[in-house]
Amino acid sequence: MQTILSSETGARSQNVLPEKRSITLTINGLVHKLELAPWTTLLDALREYLQLTGTKKGCDHGQCGACTVLVDGKRINSCLTLAVMKEGSEITTIEGLANENGLHPLQTAFIEHDAYQCGYCTPGQICSAIGMINEGHAKTLQDIRELMSGNICRCGAYSNIVDALQEVMKIDSNETV
Amino acid sequence: MNNFSYSRPEDLNSALGELTKREGAKFIAGGTNLLDLMKENIERPSHLIDINHLGLNTIEATADGGLRLGALVTNADTAYHENVVTHYPLLSQAILAGASAQLRNMATNGGNLFQRTRCYYFYDLATPCNKREPGSGCGALRGYNRIHAILGTSDQNSETACIATHPSDMCVALAALEAVVRVTGPAGERIIPFADFHRLPGNEPWRDNTINPGELVTAIDLPPKGFSTNFAYIKLRDRTSYAFALVSVAVALEIENNRILDARVALGGVAHKPWRKPEVEATLIGQPVSEANFQAVAEALIDGAKGYGHNTFKIELAKRAIVRALQQAAKLEPTA
Amino acid sequence: MTKYVGKPISRVDGVAxxxxxxxYAAEFKSPDLLYGWVISSDIAKGAITHIHTADALQVPGVVQVFTHENRPGLAWFDLSYKDQDAPPGSPFRPLHDAEVKYSGQPIALxxxxxxxxxxxxxxxxxxxxxxxxxxxxxxxxxSKARDPKLGVASLLKPPPPKPRGDFEKAFSEAPVQVSAKYVHSAEHHNPMEMFATTVVYEKKGKLTIYDKTQGAPNSQLYVSQVFGLPFKDVRVISSYxxxxxxxxLRPQYQLFLAVLAARQLKRSVRVxxxxxxxFTFGHRPATVQHISLGALNDGTLTAIRHDAIAETSQFEDYTEIVVNWSGMLYPAPNTKLSYKLVPLDVYTPLDMRAPGGVTGVPALECAIDELAHQAGIDPVELRLKNYTDRDMNSDLPYSSKELRECFRQGAERFGWSNRNPTPRSTRRGHTLIGWGMATGIWDATQGPARAxxxxxxxxxxxxxxxxxxxGTGTYTIMTQIAADTLGMPIEDVLFKLGDSDMPLAPIQGGSWTAATVGSAVKVACEDLGKKLFKMAQKMKNSPFANAKPDDIFFADAHIRLKNDPAIAVSLREIVGQNGGRAVSETSTSTPDFLEQRKYARSVHSAAFVEVEVDEDFGTVRVTRAVTAVAGGRILNPKTARSQILxxxxxxxSKALEEESVxxxxxxxxxxxxxxxxxxxxxxxxxxxxxxxVDESDTIVNPLGVKGLGEIGIIAMPAAIANAVFLATGKRVRELPITLDKLL
Structure with a gap:
């Protein structure tokens, strides 16, 4: 038997907390003013400070894609960026996709093709798909599979997700394999 | 995650100044690796300097006919840049073999160079790791070392032992292309040949690279020779995508009339840095394209490799991957 | 009258x-919400001698650090900590004392x-x-393997049956023999949503708990017993x-910790x-299996032995059905099955999709493939040769079993007749191609439930x-059942779940929810229908005054006369007679145990798989796969297909990728x-x-459904491993088949 000390993970007696700063985030076209410390990630800012809980936390380490949002039209993992770093950017989350004309075509296609089960990865999948379409590099079904691989679906709805994207992107399935 | 402050300088000099001024400060660009590590309490910067507003975000032709990749250009923008796709397709493919589309949209070229190892023990504060906590030991040596290094390891002294690998794909291609890293710092600008940028663990496994305190990578220069005709990047991993390499190989060849004029072979996933042996590559020069020559090179490149149990398979896997990559690059057969 | 049941209705919760x-559980906010962060143990066994919390407590905004030293007194007896899925033993109690029982144990909040x-x-x-x-x-x-302790859970997970015939003799005399060891590591469920509980501290200390759980009533029971609270003060909600x-299936420790903190601090808390x-609570246990098969030269099985040894924790005996399937699938006259446990310093394993089934059946189905190869018989043919309509363990007939049809239709869709049976002889560039198939089986069970x-x-x-x-589609299929039972347009039907205030239903697992809750929904709607009919009869000038219940039917939100459907009263009109009040009925559905006990009840499948293996690298890719399922009645082909996919x-994943090391x-x-x-x-x-495949079953439950949550996974690993064998000539008996095993 022995006695061990677990490693001391943080510096001690740092009781002066990081200063909160006033930051402005543009999300789904709306300007939000927030008082946040630097250590708040964009994901936590959305979920905990703005109650925009449509963006999901599946790992908090960039390893699952559930937190995917669009920043200036590009898909990113919102868990791996600080909210303060996204001042001045246009952020789009799942809550910003449907408009007065109804659901976004991808949302409709996800419902039609049953491209989800538990629904937890779904907002990330949809935002990621929009990002992928914006990027313009997916020409075949194999491209879609590869370029959507940053979004894990533990329920295993991949085939249906690909079907939904294929329909919206009007990709010919003969190009497969 | 620890307690830190944040600043967002608008120019290079202020950024460098802040780094020198504030003890424990770190630059943050894409943040994809740094924030991951901060959440695990592995990195604990006292201050983050957001360098995303410094410029350094263009890709431009250089006077010598090469290409300068700004440190803050994202991996995605680099991989899909017309000039990179056309003249340096090896780099483009290697970048696209790494991470996910989302991460590539965030991660920067400069940041990619500073990715830290994916070693399970480095990532787990409950276990010893000389890289994370100098002198604490190496959990991987007699532990679960499937993803670990087989070349250039440090395994003699328990206080410096380290069998971690460098996780980047991009860097493997940059090594093969003999890129040059441009850094700037208190002592002014300097350039570091890519082979000298990362280091082997040796007696200081906590040091990943040769950059000095206070320095910032501003760009990566690609030499004019892009090997856009005969190249291959092969990445072997535990799933088809979104996984780190068990073994990866970047091959760049220059071939004329079935004779090899120039050859580069860089390996990923096998060592603490992208692995090259220029003297072995040189043996191909002047030789005809042949499988026998490629086999011999594979043997020589892996010579001295050592397995630690779970990762011993990498020795054979790496050889096969080298041969296949050389074949593909030489177009010995249609790519699968 | 199934306007909706059997149709590919899109999920009713799709828009949400x-x-x-x-x-989801971590997404409910309360103005006084506090956040909890769990500290996990670094060591696997020992004791905490000191926890230094002073530095943490000094941080402004930190409210408390809970440890075993300052937690309040709680229920004393093990029984209070037993949830609906607790195996025999003493359930783990977070922050109970200084003892550390496994690495990752929560030791502070x-x-x-x-x-x-x-x-x-x-x-x-x-x-x-x-x-x-x-x-x-x-x-x-x-060497420490021993028999599992028996308990209430053993009713649902019976131990292996007694041996049949004389295995040793039959095996030694068998002209064709296969004997091999099959191994797999632990696995963790890793749902995309991480476990979370938000406890909203209401007036007078009532708790509204948003918990990630497969059974709100199970979490309610646990909280109520452990913290000594009346049910009425504990409401658990898990809508998504x-x-x-x-x-x-079991309340996880974040629930305990969140409730503990909320009660101590009298504030809302999220953990x-x-x-x-x-990776610090239940997992699929690592298992070692030995299988020996003896057969005649024509492939007729004469002897089966299947032994399994699995891990459990030091404090509970988690068991699963691993070996029994061998006796259920193949009618060998000489069968010997055993199942033992080794207690280790790990957390208690926990049911993970197709628990036991996807452990035992793949091993068995790989062994059967080895036998087919050795006997030179096509694997489908060998299975047909040893087909049984009786479960030999219980010696009861199957209530229905269209497995033969799964083989036929699956093989046809896949193109199985073109299979090249010679290992390592089909190539495509650098890759070796192989085809494999396997059988799947899982229980078709039904429990009691209310709606x-x-x-x-x-x-x-x-x-x-x-x-x-x-994610199974419960919202949707229950809505379909309800709509059809009362002839309502589906958009006028709302099905709600996941709230302990609602009528009791068991935990959702084991593929029994469609049968269990579906039957309850059907009965509740039928009972409501009867009530409405009676009310309709009492209306002024009721057209049904002389009608019997058998004379009417429900359609288009009306009660109609069968022999003259034009004569009808709308349901809205009927409820309008109720003095401005809704009409409701709560009903219980109980399985027809007397009838069901006369049969073995199972869902079956056959999977056919093509793999491509890089001959140099050993990387395996499943290029195509077909699964044919005999799952009774399919309530919704769209969501059912998703379950199987x-x-x-x-x-x-199990065959090629997944393992916790x-x-x-x-x-x-x-x-x-x-x-x-x-x-x-x-x-x-x-x-x-x-x-x-079409399968009609009037025994399993009133709906004729068998449940699809598990069956899709069970046949696949062996089909893949068998395909890898055909592609490479190499038998890999240790899952997952990672590339190093094929180099």
Whole structure:
């Protein structure tokens, strides 16, 4: 038997907390003013400070894609960026996709093709798909599979997700394999 | 995650100044690796300097006919840049073999160079790791070392032992292309040949690279020779995508009339840095394209490799991957 | 009269899920909300000698650090900690005392005003331990294997049957013999949503608890017993669950910690686990199996022996049905099955999608393939040769079994007749191609459940039951059943679930929810229908005054006369006679045990798979797969197909990617992240096809459904391993088949 000390993970007696700063985030076209410390990630800012809980936390380490949002039209993992770093950017989350004309075509296609089960990865999948379409590099079904691989679906709805994207992107399935 | 402050300088000099001024400060660009590590309490910067507003975000032709990749250009923008796709397709493919589309949209070229190892023990504060906590030991040596290094390891002294690998794909291609890293710092600008940028663990496994305190990578220069005709990047991993390499190989060849004029072979996933042996590559020069020559090179490149149990398979896997990559690059057969 | 049942209706919760409006456990806010961060033990066995919390407590905004030293007194007896899925033994009690029983054990909870503060303060806590030697290696401790303790759970998970015939003799005399060892590591469920509980502290200390669980009533029971609270003061809600796969069958420790903190601090508290902590509670246990098969030259099985040894914790005997399937699938006259446990210093294993089934059946189905190869018989033919319509374990006939049709239709769709039976003889460039197939089997069970059906004053139907929808489609199929039973347009029907205030339903698992809750919904709607009919008869000038219940039917939100459907009264009109009040009925459905006990009841499948293996690298890709399922009645082909597709992806995952690796130096799972615990990504999944064969079953339950949650995964791993054998000539008997095993 022995006695061990677990490693001391943080510096001690740092009781002066990081200063909160006033930051402005543009999300789904709306300007939000927030008082946040630097250590708040964009994901936590959305979920905990703005109650925009449509963006999901599946790992908090960039390893699952559930937190995917669009920043200036590009898909990113919102868990791996600080909210303060996204001042001045246009952020789009799942809550910003449907408009007065109804659901976004991808949302409709996800419902039609049953491209989800538990629904937890779904907002990330949809935002990621929009990002992928914006990027313009997916020409075949194999491209879609590869370029959507940053979004894990533990329920295993991949085939249906690909079907939904294929329909919206009007990709010919003969190009497969 | 620890307690830190944040600043967002608008120019290079202020950024460098802040780094020198504030003890424990770190630059943050894409943040994809740094924030991951901060959440695990592995990195604990006292201050983050957001360098995303410094410029350094263009890709431009250089006077010598090469290409300068700004440190803050994202991996995605680099991989899909017309000039990179056309003249340096090896780099483009290697970048696209790494991470996910989302991460590539965030991660920067400069940041990619500073990715830290994916070693399970480095990532787990409950276990010893000389890289994370100098002198604490190496959990991987007699532990679960499937993803670990087989070349250039440090395994003699328990206080410096380290069998971690460098996780980047991009860097493997940059090594093969003999890129040059441009850094700037208190002592002014300097350039570091890519082979000298990362280091082997040796007696200081906590040091990943040769950059000095206070320095910032501003760009990566690609030499004019892009090997856009005969190249291959092969990445072997535990799933088809979104996984780190068990073994990866970047091959760049220059071939004329079935004779090899120039050859580069860089390996990923096998060592603490992208692995090259220029003297072995040189043996191909002047030789005809042949499988026998490629086999011999594979043997020589892996010579001295050592397995630690779970990762011993990498020795054979790496050889096969080298041969296949050389074949593909030489177009010995249609790519699968 | 099934306007909806059997139709590919899109999920009724689809809009909520694609717009981000579906709210999961960590997404409910309260103005006084505090955040908890769990600290996990670094060691696998020993005792905490000191926890230094002072630095953390000094951080402004940190409210409290709970440890075993300052937790309040709680229930004394093990029984209070037993949930509906607790195996025999003493359930783990978080923060109970200084003892550390496994690596990753929760040992403290930091509570602060914000998530970031709690996370930061946690990094300031230091723990001292007295370390004891641990044992976490199943293979090194096989000699400690013993029979599992029996308990209530053994009713649902019966031990192996007594031996039949004389295995030793029959095996030694068999002209064709196969004997092999099959191994797999532990696995973790890793649903996308990490475990979380939000406790809203209401007036007078009542708790509204948003919990990630596969059974709100189970969490309610646990909280109420452990904290000594009356049921009425504990309401558990889980309207949406971001994946379960079994992980939510038991209340997990974040529930305990969140409730403890909320009650002590009299404030609302949320505790969310990290992805790393998702590796610190139940897992699919590592298992070692030995199978010996003896057969005649024509492939007729004469002897089966199947022995399994699995790990469990030191405090509970978790068991699963691993070996019994061998006796159920093949009618060998000489059969000997055994199942034993080795207690280790790990957390108690936990049911994970197709628990036991996807452990035992793949081993058996690989052995059967080895036998077919050795006997030179096509694997489908060998299975047909040994087909049985009786479960030989219980010696009862199957209530229905269209497995033969699964073989036929699956083989036809796949093109099995073109199979090249010679190993390592089909190539495509650098890759070796192989085809494999296997059988799947799982129980078709039904439990008792309750449901309430309400016709509102507006003529809408509201049905509820405290079940869960972990992505299986419960919301949708229950809505379909309710709509059809009362002839309502589906848009006028709302089914609600996941609330302990609703009529009781059992935990959602084991593929029994469609049968169990579906039957309750049907009965509740029928009972409501009867009530409405009686009310209709009492209306002025009722056209039904002389009608009998058999004379009428429900359609288009009306009661109609069968022999003159034009004569009708609308349901809205009927409820309008009720003095402005809704009409409701709560009913219980109980399985017809007397009838069911005369039969063995199972769902079956056959999977056919093509793999491509790189001959140099050993990388395996499943290029296409077909699964044919005999699952009774299919309530919704769209969501049913998704269930099977998901199962197939899990099968691919189990065969090729998934394993939790313990480092026995530290007794700790090391690949505790989604970067290193590999589950399939989109690019891993190619062409998957699902067939539902017709199967009618009047015994399993009134709906004739068999449940589809598990069956999709069970046949796949062996089909893949068998295909890999045909492609490469190499038998890999240790899952997952990672590339190093094929070099």
């Amino acid at each position: 899920k694609v717009t981000g409006k579906a709210k 930091v509570v602060a005003e914000t998530f970031e503060l709690a996370r930061y303060a946690a990094s300031l806590i230091r723990v001292e331990y007295k370390v004891e030697e641990h044992a976490t290696d199943l293979h090194a401790n096989l 669950v971001g994946g379960g796969f079994g992980s939510g 969310s686990l990290t992805r790393q902590q998702m 309430e059906a309400v016709l509102t004053v507006n003529g809408k139907l509201r049905v509820s039951s405290a079940t869960a929808d972990i 998901g199962g197939m992806v899990w099968g691919i 313990l480092d026995h130096q530290f007794g700790r799972f090391m690949n505790h992240s989604l970067a290193e615990y590999h589950v399939p990504v989109n690019a891993d999944i190619q062409d998957l096809d699902v067939i539902f």
